[in-house]
Amino acid sequence: MGIEARNITKTFGTFTALRDVSLSVATGELVALLGPSGSGKTTLLRIIAGLEEPDSGSGAILFHDEDVARRRVGSRQVGFVFQHYALFRHMTVFENVAFGLRVRPKAHRPGRNLIKYKVMRLLKLVQLENMAHRYPHQLSGGQRQRVALARALAIEPKVLLLDEPFGALDAKVRQELRQWLRRLHDEIHLTSVFVTHDQDEALELADRVLVMNEGRIEQIGTPDEVFHRPTTEFVVQFLGQVNFFHGRLEGGKVHFATLAMESPEHAGAPTQAARVFIRPHQLDIGVERSDQPALEAVVLRIHSAGPNVRLELQAKSGERLHAELTQDRYRKLGISTGSTVYVTPREVKVFAEKT
Amino acid sequence: MALKQRSVLPGFGLTMGCTLSYLSLLVLIPLASLFLKSASMSWTDFWATVTDPETLGAIKLSFGASLAAATINAIFGLIVAWTLVRYSFVGKKFIDAVVDLPFAMPTAVSGIALAQLYSTEGWIGRWLAPYGIEITYSRWGVMVALTFIGLPFVVRTLQPALEDLDIEVEEAAASLGATRWQTAWRVILPTILPALLTGFALAFARALGEYGSVIFLSNKWEKVIPMLIFTKLEQYEFADAAAIAVVTLVASFIVLLFINLTQWWSRRYAA
Numbered sequence: 089m090g091i092e093a094r095n096i097t098k099t100f101g102t103f104t105a106l107r108d109v110s111l112s113v114a115t116g117e118l119v120a121l122l123g124p125s126g127s128g129k130t131t132l133l134r135i136i137a138g139l140e141e142p143d144s145g146s147g148a149i150l151f152h153d154e155d156v157a158r159r160r161v162g163s164r165q166v167g168f169v170f171q172h173y174a175l176f177r178h179m180t181v182f183e184n185v186a187f188g189l190r191v192r193p194k195a196h197r198p199g200r201n202l203i204k205y206k207v208m209r210l211l212k213l214v215q216l217e218n219m220a221h222r223y224p225h226q227l228s229g230g231q232r233q234r235v236a237l238a239r240a241l242a243i244e245p246k247v248l249l250l251d252e253p254f255g256a257l258d259a260k261v262r263q264e265l266r267q268w269l270r271r272l273h274d275e276i277h278l279t280s281v282f283v284t285h286d287q288d289e290a291l292e293l294a295d296r297v298l299v300m301n302e303g304r305i306e307q308i309g310t311p312d313e314v315f316h317r318p319t320t321e322f323v324v325q326f327l328g329q330v331n332f333f334h335g336r337l338e339g340g341k342v343h344f345a346t347l348a349m350e351s352p353e354h355a356g357a358p359t360q361a362a363r364v365f366i367r368p369h370q371l372d373i374g375v376e377r378s379d380q381p382a383l384e385a386v387v388l389r390i391h392s393a394g395p396n397v398r399l400e401l402q403a404k405s406g407e408r409l410h411a412e413l414t415q416d417r418y419r420k421l422g423i424s425t426g427s428t429v430y431v432t433p434r435e436v437k438v439f440a441e442k443t
Numbered sequence: 444m445a446l447k448q449r450s451v452l453p454g455f456g457l458t459m460g461c462t463l464s465y466l467s468l469l470v471l472i473p474l475a476s477l478f479l480k481s482a483s484m485s486w487t488d489f490w491a492t493v494t495d496p497e498t499l500g501a502i503k504l505s506f507g508a509s510l511a512a513a514t515i516n517a518i519f520g521l522i523v524a525w526t527l528v529r530y531s532f533v534g535k536k537f538i539d540a541v542v543d544l545p546f547a548m549p550t551a552v553s554g555i556a557l558a559q560l561y562s563t564e565g566w567i568g569r570w571l572a573p574y575g576i577e578i579t580y581s582r583w584g585v586m587v588a589l590t591f592i593g594l595p596f597v598v599r600t601l602q603p604a605l606e607d608l609d610i611e612v613e614e615a616a617a618s619l620g621a622t623r624w625q626t627a628w629r630v631i632l633p634t635i636l637p638a639l640l641t642g643f644a645l646a647f648a649r650a651l652g653e654y655g656s657v658i659f660l661s662n663k664w665e666k667v668i669p670m671l672i673f674t675k676l677e678q679y680e681f682a683d684a685a686a687i688a689v690v691t692l693v694a695s696f697i698v699l700l701f702i703n704l705t706q707w708w709s710r711r712y713a714a
Contacts, residue, residue, distance in 0.1 A: 139618070161618050162619070165620075168614070168615065170614070174614065176629075176630055
């Protein structure tokens with residue numbers, strides 16, 4: 089295991105940030121901690137790094153099967169990347185990256201030439217070789233974050249921890265840096281954990297995603313698993329837009345609005361209230377009533393700028409719906425604002441109402 | 444070339460006019476008259492006055508004690524400011540207010556208080572007297588008084604700089620393996636150096652001009668410059684007084700220029 093943290097609890101005064109959370113990351117894996125603000129994801133990352141102490145009674149923290157829970161942050165050999173870069177602004181890019189090498193105890197400190205060699209190799213890795221003598225304020229946000237990354241890598245860390253690494257960047261740079269980081273990870277295979285509140289970022293970048301809410305882990309899985317097979321309502325709602333209905337489970341079927349659909353996973357369940365979720369792209373839109381059971385709805389708004397067309401619909405039964413369809417399909421339907429359409433769900437996600 | 448950028452909002456003429464008249468009346472004209480007064484002396488007289496042992500002694504004492512006082516304040520003021528900014532404790536507001544006292548008190552009052560405290564019978568002085576250390580009525584007394592009045596300048600200029608310090612930067616240094624000392628020396632100190640130098644310069648300038656409290660702690664053989672100038676005036680030696688003032692002025696200008704250059708250098712990375 090690259091990183092293991094067992095039964096971590098953390099309270100700040102009366103606020104519980106983490107409730108008995110355990111996590112394991114395989115060696116060389118890139119894991120995302122995904123959750124809304126206040127979900128405890130950053131606290132968990134900082135505890136792994138040693139920047140925060142867990143409550144007493146929390147379990148071990150292991151890096152590559154070695155317990156580091158009692159070690160201070162400086163001797164854990166973690167590369168930590170901060171959301172706002174936290175660069176040393178009075179030092180050049182070169183000196184920033186060299187810092188971790190220069191502060192080593194004399195016996196382990198590399199010589200001047202070796203430091204230069206190592207720093208330049210890292211700057212090449214983050215594509216900033218010709219920026220070595222600039223100061224941080226002379227760089228763009230994306231460049232600064234790459235310097236921060238090179239600085240973290242300079243100490244040859246056992247694990248790499250990134251706290252919202254793209255949080256302070258604008259959309260385009262974010263996208264580029266995200267893909268670049270994934271390529272970099274595939275190259276150096278360092279066990280890495282990053283924190284994000286952006287589901288696209290987590291799903292695109294990570295090998296596995298850990299969805300957190302209110303100090304607990306909601307689900308751990310590959311991006312595919314958490315997106316297509318969410319195990320909790322929170323995960324369904326957090327990972328993208330979703331249509332919600334109050335419904336009822338009865339005899340293996342779920343009834344909601346004017347529809348009834350098979351719900352095989354609740355086959356043996358007793359009759360009870362249920363909560364029904366449908367993703368916008370799981371709604372089929374037609375302009376003519378077919379033999380399929382469908383919801384009749386009126387088109388309120390059409391957003392057609394984008395790879396897909398998004399529709400806002402008002403169902404006859406009262407619900408406001410969001411649907412998504414391809415540009416092709418949209419053109420074939422020939423609908424406009426005010427048109428009446430028939431909506432058929434392809435797939436629904438049903439949770440029995442908690443009692 | 445236009446002297447200023449055109450702006451749609453008026454007000455430049457009026458404010459600039461006020462600024463120039465005010466500065467002329469208060470600063471430039473008095474200084475110019477000082478130079479004029481000393482210019483009434485012949486060069487030999489001028490030279491004789493400023494190289495007089497009494498004058499040289501006063502210049503040495505004034506600059507030496509002021510630099511020493513500013514240095515002490517830079518070190519301890521930094522610790523005071525750090526404590527006030529970084530930690531919360533009972534009585535913090537009180538201590539914060541105490542820092543301003545040397546600023547707010549009439550200097551004569553602080554002079555008397557210090558003279559009492561450090562005299563051979565005073566609370567502190569009596570413990571030092573057996574070792575032959577006499578603070579009052581000596582150059583050490585001068586230094587104590589100058590240190591006292593300079594403290595608020597260092598603390599008050601450092602506080603905002605320390606509040607601006609990003610805790611993440613210290614965490615970054617720690618995660619890279621730096622010890623607390625290495626972080627303080629290599630990361631924190633260079634970041635606050637410009638503010639520290641400003642505080643140092645202000646404390647130094649303030650000490651150089653101090654008169655009110657020093658007279659209670661000095662003696663008539665070891666005078667600071669303001670005391671010497673006052674003595675000269677009492678003896679109606681106006682030109683001599685002006686000559687000493689001019690030399691002091693030039694010297695302090697050079698010192699402050701040097702501090703400013705250091706400050707500019709320490710800020711070279713700033714945006």
